[in-house]
Amino acid sequence: MKHAILISALALLAGCVTAPSYDPAKSDRGEGYLSQQIEAGRYRVSYTDKDPVRARNMALLRASEITLADGKDWFQITYEGADSDYSGRSGGGTSVSIGGSAGSGGYSGVGVGVGIGFPLGGGSSAAGKTTHTMEIVTGAGPKPDKTEAYDARSVDMNLRVTSG
Template identity: 45%
Template sequence: MKRIFACLSLCAVLGGCAMAASPYGPAYGPRGAGYSEYQIEPGRFRVTYQGGPGAPPQQVADYALLRAAELTLTQGYDWFQITDRATSGRPGGGPRLSVGTGGGSYGGRTAIGVGVGTSMSLGGGPSAIQSLEVVMGHGQRPPDPNAYDARGVQETLRPRV
């Protein structure tokens, strides 16, 4: 009975870790949670945020927007426009249950088998990825729903981090 309780406690702790919010910061390594960016041409960047296991997709999207706003300001621009947006990720790492059946005939004898298996992912890799291609500009932002005032985005999203 103690072993069952210990196992359930460990699963609860690991499940709580998996659902924790992703920290905001640079990604360390190609599969690490965090942001990365690269310059396509002057004033145009690809900004990507990879959430950790269990990170809510909305948080990942907000963090990508926040990084685009920070990058826009550090590059000396006032606004950015999203020209391409991609969301991807791996399926959730929650527990899985599978059932299998099989049969065979061996030298006049017949056998039937049934198997049940379980698995639980213990993490590794992002759960959601938001990638934005942004074009940056000076002065008043264009009247486009995909154009954002960098200071406004930063002031709104920074307190949520």
């Protein structure tokens, strides 16, 4: 019985050690979040991670944190895009970026880009990273009835559990 408890505790500890953390990036290309205020109530948020889904979720989490710190209730994504960096691979590589935007007057757009990389230095076989970037505006009161608008408290509560 003691061994089963010890094995369970070690497995739980190993899971905590290997889980990626939610932290600010230590550099422009480092894993983690970066955020910048563009003007009052408008921010640019990005998150870099090896997992593209986690990169987007953690960018949403950071957007919710900024919104709540701003004393606001909701945020709306006005631009969103992802950039995958596989430049660490030897022999070059490709990357695909997908972006979208929503502007005033109900106009929106989506774009897709494909790039080819050529290694100019000594490349390694390092795993690629994805940076998910979004620009948001924050607001108070009832959330707009738009798919690009998010309730900051709900996002914070739901994604904080998965942030590691």
